[in-house]
Amino acid sequence: MIERAIDRRDFVHSLAAAAGAVRVSPRVARIQQQDLASLSLAEAAAQVRARRVTATALAEACLARIKEREPRLNAFITITRERALADAKAAEAEIARGRYRGPLHGIPIALKDNIDTAGIRTTAASAVFADRVPAEDSEVARRLQEAGAVLLGKLNMDEFANGGSSVKSFWGPVHNPWKLDHEAGGSSGGSAAAVAAELCFGALGTDTGGSIRVPAAHCGIVGLKPTYGRVSNRGVVPLSWSYDHTGPMCRTVEDAALMLQVIAGFDAGDPASVNVPVPNYSAALTMPVSGLRVGIPRNLFYDVLESDVRAAVEKAVEVVRPMVRSLTDVVLPPVLDLADASSAEFYAYHKDMFERAGGMYQPSTRRGLEAAAKASGFAYVLARRTLEERRKQVARVFETVDALVAPTVKYAPRTIKYWEEKLEAEKPLPPQVWNTWLFNTFGLPAMSVPCGFTTAGLPVGVMFAGAPFGEEKVIALGHAYQRSTDWHQRRPQLAAGQPPDRQNG
Secondary structure (H helix, E strand, C coil): CCCCCCCHHHCCCCCCCCCCCCCCCHHHHHHHHHCHHHCCHHHHHHHHHCCCCCHHHHHHHHHHHHHHHHHHHCCEEEECHHHHHHHHHHHHHHHHCCCCCCCCCCCEEEEECCECECCECCCCCCHHHCCCCCCCCCHHHHHHHHCCCEEEEEECCCHHHCCCCCCCCCCCCCEECCEEEEECCCCCHHHHHHHHCCCCCEEEEEECCCCCHHHHHHHCCEEEECCCCCECCCCECCCCCCCCEEEEEECCHHHHHHHHHHHECCCCCCCCCCCCCCCCHHHHCCCCCCCCEEEECHHHHCCCCCHHHHHHHHHHHHHHHHHCCEEEECCCCCCCCCCCCHHHHHHHHHHHHHHHHHHHCCHHHHHHHHHHCCCCHHHHHHHHHHHHHHHHHHHHHHHCCCEEEEECCCCCCCEHHHHHHHHHHCCCCCCCCHHHHHHHHHCCCEEEEEEEECCCCCEEEEEEEECCCCHHHHHHHHHHHHHCCCHHHCCCCCCCCCCCCCCCC
16 A cells, blocks of 8 residues: 655644553653653653553654654654554553563654665655655565664655755755754754654664765764664665665664664665674663773874864763773875765666656766766776775774774854855855765764754764674764763753745745
8 A cells, every 4th residue: 555645734634642551650751741752762762661651642742742843853754644543552561461562662753765675655856766765674674674663753854865955856965953054964964853853762764875864963862873784775776786875864873773673684685784783772771881992083084173163072082082082183094085986876776767757866976977878887997896995994993993983074064055055056066075975985883862962053073983783882972972961961952933935836
């Protein structure tokens, strides 16, 4: 059955209040007076497991939040209200029978719209796929469904994930919940905005050059890009097979660990998937960090920083310093001489569609594909070989350190107007993904965590990274940092009213 797509502007259903939970604890009772959607994923999971809060109450709370805030954010492309309520009711019944599946059972989440969902349209924010309805779930969607998660819908993004602002979408730009006239970051901007604005408890994004971590930093949430091959990309519309990663976007490191636990693991159907045992990521939350050797890759990562970003990240580093065994400067293998294999792979996926329907692509995507079509086979083969060499070289860095710390993004979020003018004029774009892209190149796990705000009130993120398949240490360090700070507890107060008029396709 194809889920009915709900246009945000027509989403006027009357929703029941998030109430009726049994034996509500004092903390949850206080939150319910505002909205259950304010709970973290971990807090909501604990209440569901204890049967103090129902999955239906959580779904209704999120749907009410969507009704209230989504018209100002444009974070969703498709809202699956009926399915969400049905899934929540089914989860509730299972839990009542004692069949609790785990921390995601009954928890409302949402997916970036390039992640296939059977019977629910998956557009990749493009007119080319506007009516595309997959017949099968992606592997990550299947795992989430198996874990009992409740799907609220599909989230807005840059067209085909080819962008860093979430302004380049057939469905219109995503608005940053902290300042509605600013970008949410991209390409997983809808995922970041929805989590930050409490429309869902967690989301999945994809990351080819920073598309999980950039919007996480810009919206003040946690975004985790796992090791290349740790999470299956089967059933995810590709941008670049050599650089693509799928990962969780949540309000806390603990929440991200819970989601990663469900989606991580070998998938024989994904050529890039690696058969490495999956550890207990929740146990990593209590892992001591006092013995960790942390490296600071100053070259490239710490240059050309905006002053507010630099100040916030330097304070974050000073918070980390007394927690760990050592903080020392490190140098990563060179990357500026590395030819990019991603553009050729981008064109390879789109070649037939582009030749048939090139005019349906967004103008800047079209220009990018036209340029990618000129890539030579020789250059691609050389780029792929060099990429593998550098991924082996970077592993040696972790003989002397256990983790790295760096700014997530060099710049604060720009205005949507700024991006629209840049994209239209074909002017050079700022080095938005320099810091994040390096970890896609190396294939290393990396996580953005909120670490402060600019003087204009926009979020800043700090990035923790680790060795291949070293997600445990990244999670441990990020969680330790969050226990010592409260940046992740701040919530945007969305301004009243609507953003400027936008086109919905």
